[in-house]
Amino acid sequence: MNSQTIVLLSVSAGAGHVRAAEALKQTAEASYLSLRAIHLDVMDIVPDHFRKLYAESYMKIIKHHPSLWGYLYRMAEKQKGDSALNQARRAIERLNTGRLQKLLKEIRPDHVICTHFLPASLLSRMIKKGKFDRPVWVVDTDFDVHKMWIYEGMSGYFAADAEVAWRMADHGVPPERIHVTGIPIMPVFSRPYDRQECARELGIDLQKPTLLMMAGAAGLGDADTLTERLLRLPLSFQIVAIAGKNADLLDSLRALAAQYPGRLFPLGFTTTIERVMAVADVAVTKPGGLTTSECLAMRLPMILISPIPGQEERNADYLLEHGAALKAYDLAGLEYRVKWLFEEANRLEAMRQNIERIRKPKAALDVLRVVLGSEEAA
Numbered sequence: 001m002n003s004q005t006i007v008l009l010s011v012s013a014g015a016g017h018v019r020a021a022e023a024l025k026q027t028a029e030a031s032y033l034s035l036r037a038i039h040l041d042v043m044d045i046v047p048d049h050f051r052k053l054y055a056e057s058y059m060k061i062i063k064h065h066p067s068l069w070g071y072l073y074r075m076a077e078k079q080k081g082d083s084a085l086n087q088a089r090r091a092i093e094r095l096n097t098g099r100l101q102k103l104l105k106e107i108r109p110d111h112v113i114c115t116h117f118l119p120a121s122l123l124s125r126m127i128k129k130g131k132f133d134r135p136v137w138v139v140d141t142d143f144d145v146h147k148m149w150i151y152e153g154m155s156g157y158f159a160a161d162a163e164v165a166w167r168m169a170d171h172g173v174p175p176e177r178i179h180v181t182g183i184p185i186m187p188v189f190s191r192p193y194d195r196q197e198c199a200r201e202l203g204i205d206l207q208k209p210t211l212l213m214m215a216g217a218a219g220l221g222d223a224d225t226l227t228e229r230l231l232r233l234p235l236s237f238q239i240v241a242i243a244g245k246n247a248d249l250l251d252s253l254r255a256l257a258a259q260y261p262g263r264l265f266p267l268g269f270t271t272t273i274e275r276v277m278a279v280a281d282v283a284v285t286k287p288g289g290l291t292t293s294e295c296l297a298m299r300l301p302m303i304l305i306s307p308i309p310g311q312e313e314r315n316a317d318y319l320l321e322h323g324a325a326l327k328a329y330d331l332a333g334l335e336y337r338v339k340w341l342f343e344e345a346n347r348l349e350a351m352r353q354n355i356e357r358i359r360k361p362k363a364a365l366d367v368l369r370v371v372l373g374s375e376e377a378a
Helices: 016-031 048-064 066-078 084-096 098-107 117-128 162-170 195-202 223-231 247-259 273-277 289-297 311-321 331-343 345-358 363-371
Strands: 004-010 035-041 111-114 136-139 156-159 178-180 210-213 238-244 264-268 282-285 302-305 325-328
Touching (some): 016 363, 111 363, 117 136, 162 178, 195 273, 238 247, 282 289, 289 302, 311 325
Parallel strands (some): 004 035, 210 282
């Protein structure tokens, strides 16, 4: 194929939008030898005060006032596109994102793919004003679509599943511009893994059921508290608990592991979570669009806890409807669901069969194939 440049625009308000853009970048570099992929986080090219207002405020709200975020999410769906509130919001965004327009002029990409609605909004206006003439595509990163993702002038939209596509059309997107691909995830989640080898790396026993705890401190209590309660269940299973970059949590989990030798395996920040997923039988996680798509790709059943009101609640609904996950409302409910799943192996197998019907591990490649048209991957 002829040499082309794709710019991937994300926003670090939550990690999912950035991870989706990185997944597209890695897939492009691995699959299209003459394709140049540039990932720009819009929050890296805006003034500090706007980044704090936009991204940091969002993170504080969902952490400390999740119900408020749910209210704002629902209210924004009801706002008309030309409402005074939306006009004011877009004016503030334009005033603080002028550098993006300059960068795009310098790069002159053949295509732009947005994994967040902010750059889609900005580029829609630029297209309308005749200031940008390249195709712009939008990747929705949840099993839901919000009105704030829908803008005029977009070349195409990518939906997580057929219902999301249907709802995009109901919002006014021409059906021929909607493509059901799934949510882009890193290529590593589409590869097969040797479970014995991965188990040896972790030091775990494949003869025992394995629970992967990815939830952190997520509404039901601190991760060490959740883990200790689960370890007290009268069942023979083991837990791999991810502490991430939380050094205090990792220390606490290590102390707990000393009390339960051979039952708990704490991990700090890891760049190979796919190898942990390969040996897990079930994951406890929040229902973010990227994390749950990664679990689906790895055929890993889920127990969902503490969804953020709004998009994560709707992700949870999707996974529950399709039999890919259970949902725990409190700590006792989490204990019960772990016990229920591990008491009979056929329950987890039924969930894995359900997952097989909805998993889309090659979503990133499918997105790129649509964007690049007839051009073939390497």
